[in-house]
Amino acid sequence: MTHLDWEYAPAPESAAIGRIKERYSMFVGGKFVDGRGEDLKTVNPATEEPLAVVSTASTADVDTAVSVARKAYDDVWSRMPGAERGKYLYRIARGIAERARELAVVETLDNGKPIKESRDGDIPTASAHFFYHAGWADKLEHAGYGPAPHPLGVAGQVIPWNFPLLMAAWKIAPALAAGNTVVIKPAETTPLSILVLAEIIADADLPPGVVNILPGAGDVGSALVNHPGVDKVAFTGSTAVGRAIQASLAGTRKKLTLELGGKAANIVFDDAPIDQAVEGIVNGIFFNQGHVCCAGSRLLVQESVADEVLAKLRARVSTLRLGDPMDKNTDIGAINSREQLDRITALANVGDEEGAERWTSPCPVPERGFFFPPTVFSGVSQSMRISREEIFGPVLSVLTFRTPDEAIAKANNTPYGLSAGIWTEKGSRILGMASALRAGVVWSNTFNRFDPTAAFGGYKESGFGREGGRAGLGAYLQEEN
Amino acid sequence: MTTLQGSSASRTGALGATALPAAALPPDLVDAIRDEQSLRRFLAGLPGVDPVGLEQRSAGLATRSIKKASKLAAIDLAISMVDLTTLEGSDTPGKVRSLAAKARRPDPDVPGTPSVAAVCVYPDMVSCAAEVLRGSSIGIASVATAFPSGRSALPIKLADTRLAIESGATEVDMVIDRGAFLAGNYGKVFDEIVAIKQACGTTRLKVILETGELGTYDNVRRASWLGLLAGGDFIKTSTGKISPAATLPVTHVMLQAVRDWYDRTGERRAVKPAGGIRNTKDAIKYLVAVREVAGDEWLDPFLFRFGASSLLNDLLMQRRAQTQGHYSGPSYVTVD
Numbered sequence: 001m002t003h004l005d006w007e008y009a010p011a012p013e014s015a016a017i018g019r020i021k022e023r024y025s026m027f028v029g030g031k032f033v034d035g036r037g038e039d040l041k042t043v044n045p046a047t048e049e050p051l052a053v054v055s056t057a058s059t060a061d062v063d064t065a066v067s068v069a070r071k072a073y074d075d076v077w078s079r080m081p082g083a084e085r086g087k088y089l090y091r092i093a094r095g096i097a098e099r100a101r102e103l104a105v106v107e108t109l110d111n112g113k114p115i116k117e118s119r120d121g122d123i124p125t126a127s128a129h130f131f132y133h134a135g136w137a138d139k140l141e142h143a144g145y146g147p148a149p150h151p152l153g154v155a156g157q158v159i160p161w162n163f164p165l166l167m168a169a170w171k172i173a174p175a176l177a178a179g180n181t182v183v184i185k186p187a188e189t190t191p192l193s194i195l196v197l198a199e200i201i202a203d204a205d206l207p208p209g210v211v212n213i214l215p216g217a218g219d220v221g222s223a224l225v226n227h228p229g230v231d232k233v234a235f236t237g238s239t240a241v242g243r244a245i246q247a248s249l250a251g252t253r254k255k256l257t258l259e260l261g262g263k264a265a266n267i268v269f270d271d272a273p274i275d276q277a278v279e280g281i282v283n284g285i286f287f288n289q290g291h292v293c294c295a296g297s298r299l300l301v302q303e304s305v306a307d308e309v310l311a312k313l314r315a316r317v318s319t320l321r322l323g324d325p326m327d328k329n330t331d332i333g334a335i336n337s338r339e340q341l342d343r344i345t346a347l348a349n350v351g352d353e354e355g356a357e358r359w360t361s362p363c364p365v366p367e368r369g370f371f372f373p374p375t376v377f378s379g380v381s382q383s384m385r386i387s388r389e390e391i392f393g394p395v396l397s398v399l400t401f402r403t404p405d406e407a408i409a410k411a412n413n414t415p416y417g418l419s420a421g422i423w424t425e426k427g428s429r430i431l432g433m434a435s436a437l438r439a440g441v442v443w444s445n446t447f448n449r450f451d452p453t454a455a456f457g458g459y460k461e462s463g464f465g466r467e468g469g470r471a472g473l474g475a476y477l478q479e480e481n
Numbered sequence: 482m483t484t485l486q487g488s489s490a491s492r493t494g495a496l497g498a499t500a501l502p503a504a505a506l507p508p509d510l511v512d513a514i515r516d517e518q519s520l521r522r523f524l525a526g527l528p529g530v531d532p533v534g535l536e537q538r539s540a541g542l543a544t545r546s547i548k549k550a551s552k553l554a555a556i557d558l559a560i561s562m563v564d565l566t567t568l569e570g571s572d573t574p575g576k577v578r579s580l581a582a583k584a585r586r587p588d589p590d591v592p593g594t595p596s597v598a599a600v601c602v603y604p605d606m607v608s609c610a611a612e613v614l615r616g617s618s619i620g621i622a623s624v625a626t627a628f629p630s631g632r633s634a635l636p637i638k639l640a641d642t643r644l645a646i647e648s649g650a651t652e653v654d655m656v657i658d659r660g661a662f663l664a665g666n667y668g669k670v671f672d673e674i675v676a677i678k679q680a681c682g683t684t685r686l687k688v689i690l691e692t693g694e695l696g697t698y699d700n701v702r703r704a705s706w707l708g709l710l711a712g713g714d715f716i717k718t719s720t721g722k723i724s725p726a727a728t729l730p731v732t733h734v735m736l737q738a739v740r741d742w743y744d745r746t747g748e749r750r751a752v753k754p755a756g757g758i759r760n761t762k763d764a765i766k767y768l769v770a771v772r773e774v775a776g777d778e779w780l781d782p783f784l785f786r787f788g789a790s791s792l793l794n795d796l797l798m799q800r801r802a803q804t805q806g807h808y809s810g811p812s813y814v815t816v817d
Contacts, residue, residue, distance in 0.1 A: 003781040004558050006772060011546035116544060275737055276534030311744075319773050328546035425529040445531045 011328040013115045018105035024054045024191065026061065026215060027198035029068040030208025035061045037216050042191060045112035046325050046334040046369040054191045057214035059223045062183070065212040066229040069154045069181040072209030078151055078179050082138035088206050089137060089176060093130030095200035096123065096169075103193055107165055108325045110192040112334030112370065113288050115326050125450060126169035129468075132452035133177035136473060140178060143470055149477040151179030152255060153231030158221040159194075160237045161187035161336050162291040162392075168194045170467050171234055172211060173452075178476035180232065183212045185224055189337050191215040222248075230254060234475065236293070239390075239416075239461050257465025257475045259293065259457060261390040262418030264439065265411035266296030266447060269404075270305045272423035273445065278312045281396070284421060284447040286320060286374050289335055290394040293462075294419035296447050298380075298387055300407050303400040310378060310398065314359060317374050322363045332363075332394060335370040344372050344393030351377045351386040356397070382413055390416070404429065408436045417459030421447045440466075485517045485668035507745055514710050517668035524667060524706060530698035530734055539730040542773055543766045552765070553803045556796050557595050559764040560587060562782045564622055564753065566601040566790050568629075568721065574609045576817075577602055581613035583817040588797045590813070591804070597793065598782040599652060603628070604645040611649035622687070623650035626677060629691075629720035631656035635673060642680045653677070654687040654788075656720060657704065659694045667707060674711035687753055688713030692731045693723040701731055705738035709750055717753040721788065726756025729766060736774040739784075749778060755788025761799040764792060 025032040037056035044051050057065070077085070096103065103126075104118040113122070140149050155175045159167035164186060175182050186194045198213050214220055218241070225233045225245050235245055236259040249256050266284045268277045284296025301309050325333030335341040352358055356377040365371045372393055380387045380397040387397045401407040411420055420439040422430050430444040440458045443449060450456070455471035457463060465475045513523035547555055565584045567576060581600050588594040599620030600610050607623045614621060623645035627633035638655070645653055655677045661669040678686050688708035692701050708716045716735050719726035732754045739750045752775070758764055764787060771779045779785050794814045802808045 003778050003784075004554065005777070006554055006558065006768070006780050007551060008545060008547055009549040009551035011548055120544070272528065273531035273534065274528040276531035276538070279534050279538050328544070425531075446533060446537075 008329050012324060012326045013105055013328060015105060015109060015326065017102055018109055019102060020052055020109065022052060024052055024195045026055055026057055027213040028065045030202060040188060042110055042189060044109050045336050048369055051109055052192060054215045056216035057220045061214060062220060062223040062227055065183045065214055066154060066227050068209035069183050069212055070229055072207055073153055073181040076207045077181050077210050082140060085176065086134045086137035088204055089130050089134035089173060091204040092200055093127050093134060095204055096127040096130065099200060103165060103196055106196055107193045110190050111164055112325050112336050114330040114333040116328055117288060122163055122166045126166045129169040129173045129452045133173035137177040143473050145474060145477045145479045148480045150480055152476060152478055153180060154229060155180045155182050155232040155234060156224045156227060156230035157182060157184040157234045158225065159186055161190040162288060164190040165193040165197060167236055168197055174472050175476050178473055180476050181210045183214060183224060185214050185216060185221045188217045242463060258463035259467060260461060260463040261416055262293045262462050263298055263390050263414045263416045264294055264296050264419040265298045265300050266421035267407050267411060268301040268309055269424040270302045271425050273425060274309060277423040278316050280421060280423060280447040281313055282316055285396040286332055286394050287448050289332055291336060291392055294441060296421050297391060297396060299396055299398045300401050300410055301398060303402055306400050317361050320361060320363060320374055322371060322373060323366055332374060335372050335393065338370055341370040341372060344391055344395060347386060347389060347391045348375060348395055354384040356380045356384060356386060382410060412438045415461040418462035485520060485671050520667050520671060524703040527702055527706060530702055532698055535698055535730050535733060539733045542769050543729060545769045547765050555765050555768050556761060556800045558780060559768060560796050561595040561598060562786050563597040563793050564599045564601045564786045564788045565597045565793055566788055568603060568624060572603060572606055577606045577609045578613050579817045581610045583815060584619050585617055587793060591801060598786055601654065601788060604641055604648060607645055607648035607650045620651045621649055622652035622654055624654045626655040628656055629722040631658050635676060639676060639680050642677050646684055652685045652687060653681050654689055654717060656689045656691060659691050662704060670707055671711045674708060674713060678712040685714040687715035687717045689717045689720055691720055691723055692718050693725045698734050701734045702738060705735050709742050715751040715753050717755055719756040721756035727754030727758055729770060732767060733770055733774055736770060740775045749784055751784040753786040753788055758787055758789050759791050760795040
């Protein structure tokens with residue numbers, strides 16, 4: 001009996017569709033202008049080759065941007081009827097959808113995530129966020145924040161590199177719907193897709209100054225959140241930076257929301273739909289190379305099914321295709337930067353030193369570019385660093401438990417509290433576990449599902465405030481009665 | 482192994498006829514078929530299938546991009562896996578002879594086109610197909626056991642099976658008793674499969690679960706294991722007479738079942754989705770599922786088949802497009 005040795009031919013998306021320019025500028029006051037900061041080079045993490053040069057902001061540029069945002073707020077945006085604001089948001093949503101293929105390519109080239117994820121996940125969901133919030137713009141008095149809620153003013157926003165365009169949409173759409181204007185800083189390693197969004201915003205004829213985009217490093221972000229002209233700060237990123245922002249904002253009038261790190265428990269009971277639980281574990285930690293703050297990075301599996309689950313998990317992970325992010329058949333792309341790759345490598349080595357058992361997918365790893373193969377540590381205990389610290393990479397730590405109470409205790413035994421997963425066919429257990437878990441998002445029999453209508457946010461050191469849904473609007477509205 | 486419900490006049494012969502001798506089964510599977518209660522406990526104890534997760538994975542696999550040499554290889558493989566089927570009340574010797582001729586040479590204008598795996602006909606048409614296919618390696622599959630409903634007594638189903646085999650069938654496609662399955666009478670379903678398998682002897686047996694009537698993926702998984710435990714060489718989705726027939730998620734559950742069976746017994750059993758797979762694009766999605774759920778070893782006509790009629794012509798047209806660089810259209814493939 002001989003079977004066919006069938007390999008998938010490479011199916012690369014064309015990089016030309018991204019229309020990457022040599023040089024990108026800041027977007028301030030409705031115009032693309034060069035900043036006074038030092039230019040940065042953004043690289044394609046899958047090839048380590050430079051992609052484009054991006055002009056960055058200086059502290060003076062932050063001043064300018066905040067003042068044009070203030071003017072746009074006072075003169076135009078805060079006075080505009082909600083129905084009119086909504087029209088602009090619908091226009092932006094359609095613009096993203098129309099340029100979806102281009103945006104997917106830009107995102108994949110700049111970030112390293114597989115094209116199938118940017119194409120089927122990031123970009124459509126970003127568009128969906130604008131569509132969803134467009135609908136709220138003229139209905140804010142019915143959102144549960146009093147009969148006449150007011151916008152806050154100028155929002156200073158800082159976003160991470162793991163979902164560059166999607167995080168921009170999460171931040172900009174609710175702020176605009178509620179009547180605020182925005183100054184936003186993308187991550188240093190992923191500035192391109194939001195600058196394509198700037199073109200879409202410009203094409204939508206959004207009044208100048210309503211959205212301002214300032215590429216740059218941490219110093220620009222720091223200048224922005226500490227600027228006295230900013231009324232509201234929204235940050236998504238690491239817990240360390242979030243803590244510093246909260247400290248520096250203490251005693252000011254600024255409203256703050258933080259969406260920070262996580263070390264989510266994905267809890268598999270013995271009565272779970274095992275095959276789908278394995279899918280959920282894979283999706284939980286290997287989606288977006290594990291660069292997900294709500295990643296299910298701690299697998300808590302009931303001891304009675306641990307061997308079966310681990311065997312199936314290893315078999316399944318072995319089928320994941322790691323490689324060129326532009327190939328439509330790639331499941332796992334490149335780590336976003338050398339720095340992050342080094343951090344993942346170092347923490348994984350700590351796992352070895354601490355005595356956990358490392359298993360690595362046998363998948364081939366490209367010689368060039370930043371890649372880390374899917375890795376599963378078993379025999380992990382609560383005291384190990386790999387079960388306590390956020391690795392932010394494709395590394396899963398597997399722990400076991402005996403009873404639901406033990407699962408709850410272990411799942412909650414972390415300073416973080418962003419998300420959790422529960423796998424069981426027993427409905428009452430899902431409800432009981434969900435109320436006992438100290439996590440902002442609890443998925444049952446699924447993982448890493450996002451929707452603009454659903455609130456997202458953390459407990460404890462994973463931050464505060466919600467994004468998405470009716471609750472998310474609260475971060476950008478002043479309740480008035 | 483004995484019959485689960487004890488022997489009766491109508492069930493004689495249903496003794497120890499699985500593809501794998503019971504002795505070779507691991508102890509937990511031997512226990513599973515000890516008696517009807519054990520079988521019920523085993524099937525009820527299988528992990529559930531979460532429909533949302535299953536369908537998500539299945540849709541995810543369907544986005545694999547297969548082109549160029551990989552596509553041509555897939556088309557040839559798919560052609561070689563087709564059970565070219567006609568199962569109509571209006572079937573005539575002429576229709577069956579025409580179909581059998583097509584099975585031998587699917588695309589007479591293009592030498593090198595593989596032949597299909599088998600033709601699939603009603604028992605009374607088997608001898609007719611056998612005349613045309615004599616001397617070829619193409620199988621003759623016959624449906625049997627009061628196909629498609631299965632609503633008859635076991636002696637009649639056995640007689641139906643014998644008619645097929647005596648007429649020259651090399652494969653038998655039986656239907657399970659869905660009524661008994663849905664009533665929870667797993668032992669009856671098991672015993673019937675065992676009895677038919679014994680009547681088949683060395684003839685390979687495909688066990689049609691008719692998943693469109695089973696209602697849930699949990700039931701598909703249970704019926705799959707029931708078919709495997711009772712000795713079916715294949716588990717097959719559908720008769721083609723009920724909608725929905727084959728779907729990707731259902732086939733996914735069945736591929737997972739044969740994979741799990743292999744992991745526990747070391748033996749590879751086969752899967753056949755049937756009905757509703759009409760074009761090349763769909764067929765390739767099934768092959769991707771075969772590869773990524775069951776494994777590379779199942780990319781073999783011995784272990785995977787498509788029950789189809791119109792699929793073949795689309796495969797031939799796509800094959801021509803791949804080899805000739807342009808589409809030729811339906812006028813260039815034969816209508817049988």
